[in-house]
Amino acid sequence: MSTFHLAGPALLFAPVNRPEIIPKAAARADMVILDLEDGAGTVDRASAYATIRESDLDPARTFVRVVGPQDEHHEDDLRCVAETPYRSVIIPKVTGPLPDSPLLDGLDIVPIIELPEALLHTAEIARDERVVGLYWGADDFTIGLGGASSRQQDDEPFPGRYRAPLDYLRSHTLIHAAAAGKFAIDAVYQDFTDLEGLYTEALDSARMGFAAYPCIHPSQVETVRRAFHPSAAQLDWARRIAAESRRHPGAFSLDGEMVDTPLITLAHRLLERSGEATESAD
Numbered sequence: 295m296s297t298f299h300l301a302g303p304a305l306l307f308a309p310v311n312r313p314e315i316i317p318k319a320a321a322r323a324d325m326v327i328l329d330l331e332d333g334a335g336t337v338d339r340a341s342a343y344a345t346i347r348e349s350d351l352d353p354a355r356t357f358v359r360v361v362g363p364q365d366e367h368h369e370d371d372l373r374c375v376a377e378t379p380y381r382s383v384i385i386p387k388v389t390g391p392l393p394d395s396p397l398l399d400g401l402d403i404v405p406i407i408e409l410p411e412a413l414l415h416t417a418e419i420a421r422d423e424r425v426v427g428l429y430w431g432a433d434d435f436t437i438g439l440g441g442a443s444s445r446q447q448d449d450e451p452f453p454g455r456y457r458a459p460l461d462y463l464r465s466h467t468l469i470h471a472a473a474a475g476k477f478a479i480d481a482v483y484q485d486f487t488d489l490e491g492l493y494t495e496a497l498d499s500a501r502m503g504f505a506a507y508p509c510i511h512p513s514q515v516e517t518v519r520r521a522f523h524p525s526a527a528q529l530d531w532a533r534r535i536a537a538e539s540r541r542h543p544g545a546f547s548l549d550g551e552m553v554d555t556p557l558i559t560l561a562h563r564l565l566e567r568s569g570e571a572t573e574s575a576d
Contacts, residue, residue, distance in 0.1 A: 298426035303522035362387030420474035477505035486511035496521035535561035
């Protein structure tokens with residue numbers, strides 16, 4: 295089981311070609327993703343690396359997303375990270391198990407499962423001791439399949455719903471991460487003006503078992519936090535379960551419901567998400 299700790303569920307991308315927004319992103323989100331890949335577009339590498347070195351963020355609340363292993367700048371990106379205090383790295387477009395490279399030594403790695411080839415190797419990728427979590431991506435997977443869109447469109451029966459292969463990849467990533475004792479990060483919600491749609495999807499994400507949801511715009515952060523925070527009714531239930539469990543060595547009945555180990559575990563998980571884990575364990 296990985297000991298890596300996510301600082302919270304709302305991750306926010308900060309393209310390194312816009313250094314002025316990096317401190318704002320750090321102040322807004324639970325964790326920042328300094329982005330050298332898609333979010334940054336074509337960047338001057340020397341300037342981008344200087345921005346990362348000078349960013350002065352909390353390493354415990356910072357990821358660096360480098361470019362994928364097939365990109366000519368992949369190794370240079372990793373060398374840049376080695377010159378900083380940052381040790382949490384997101385690696386996109388992996389196609390299989392990570393290489394045995396000294397450039398990856400000492401890093402906490404989150405590969406993005408977003409290519410069809412990676413899906414076929416997800417179990418091996420997840421079991422890698424250097425990997426602390428998995429992240430899945432919709433758009434590159436859709437392109438890899440030869441598809442035109444990851445979600446159903448307005449002229450289809452369920453606009454906005456992921457297509458079947460994307461639903462499969464989403465569940466597949468979550469399951470393999472859990473089986474390896476790692477966390478899973480959901481895919482981004484591209485329409486940052488649709489906060490209602492984001493909330494619905496992030497709520498599903500949290501209740502399904504994902505640990506975090508990445509934001510591409512600051513306006514999404516509070517919506518993600520709200521979706522991941524347990525409701526008042528859930529917290530009341532969890533507090534009562536946690537309190538009652540101290541008085542019983544095994545299963546017990548509460549309000550006519552049989553409460554056993556899985557429900558007790560769920561109760562403590564909900565309290566942990568709300569920041570009440572220490573209090574509930576006293």
